[in-house]
Amino acid sequence: MHRQMCWISKSSGDGEKVLYLQTAPGQPWRPYTTFPQFSVPDYRIPGGSKGWATYQKLLKAGWTLVPSARSSEFGSSSYAESAVENQ
Known part of the structure; x- marks a missing residue:
């Protein structure tokens, strides 16, 4: 999968980075907060990093980390927009 x-x-730019997820080839990268089935509360x-x-x-569940600079090579180069909530 x-x-x-x-x-x-x-x-x-090189501002604060947030975790984005991609669950299918060709799908846009979406913030982790849009996946309640996978996300857990922030520390x-x-x-701290969002x-x-x-x-x-x-990572423990076997997901693959894609380097930020190469994210567009592994699917859509567009990113789904969503507000990352401060928790």
């Missing part, structure tokens, strides 16, 4: 993760900047650490707890869970 196609299950990939990627850290993508919230804005263009309550000031300045999605780190989910990343750890999915």
Whole structure:
């Protein structure tokens, strides 16, 4: 099954990165918060990465991490927009 993760900047450039997921080839990358069946609550650490707890869970479950710079090679180069909630 196609299950990939990627850290993508919230804005263009090298800003804060958020975990994005892709569950099927050709599908856009979507923020982890749009997948309640996979995501877990973020750690309550000031300045912590959004999605780190989910990343750890999915890595153990066999998901593949795609380097940020290569995310467009592994599916759609478009990213689904969604607000990442502060938790």
